Amino acid sequence: xxxxxxxxxxxxxxxxxxxxxxxxxxxxxxxxxxxxxxxxxxxxxxxxxxxxxxxxxxxxxxxxxxxxxxxxxxxxxxxxxxxxxxxxxxxxxxxxxxxxxxxxxxxxxxxxxx
Ligand code: HEC
Numbered sequence: 194x195x196x197x198x199x200x201x202x203x204x205x206x207x208x209x210x211x212x213x214x215x216x217x218x219x220x221x222x223x224x225x226x227x228x229x230x231x232x233x234x235x236x237x238x239x240x241x242x243x244x245x246x247x248x249x250x251x252x253x254x255x256x257x258x259x260x261x262x263x264x265x266x267x268x269x270x271x272x273x274x275x276x277x278x279x280x281x282x283x284x285x286x287x288x289x290x291x292x293x294x295x296x297x298x299x300x301x302x303x304x305x306x307x
Contacts, residue, residue, distance in 0.1 A: 249297035258291035
């Protein structure tokens with residue numbers, strides 16, 4: 194009997210973990226890595242460019258971010274590089290990325306960089 198209880202407990206933990214991370218967040222995070230954004234950006238720390246968390250604190254408008262990603266951006270951040278060159282991603286991808294970045298505003302500052 195207790196075995197069954199342990200089993201159910203483990204199951205419910207698994208479920209909780211999955212619900213914490215909606216698939217949109219996971220997949221878009223992968224996409225951001227594939228597209229090389231993480232060469233210059235980290236979720237938490239400023240690297241070449243500002244951290245995604247910092248960006249999420251500054252904006253509410255997705256469109257501004259989409260435009261910056263597609264067309265590049267200069268001089269808005271005291272970043273190590275003054276400009277982000279236009280990124281080779283589709284508009285759909287840029288929109289997903291912008292949404293993902295903005296969703297960070299509802300999270301606590303991330304514990305670990307990734
Ligand atoms: C070569 C380095 C580099 C790469 C690669 C890069 N960025 Fe950036 N990014 C920067 C820098 C530098 C800034 C700060 C620009 C500024 O001060 O206006 C920035 C700023 C931004 C901003 C804020 C723009 C604004 O309007 O304030 C967003 C959003 C962003 N990057 C997303 C991305 C995404 C998504 C990718 C991948 C598709 C990416 N970046 C790839 C360097 C980079």
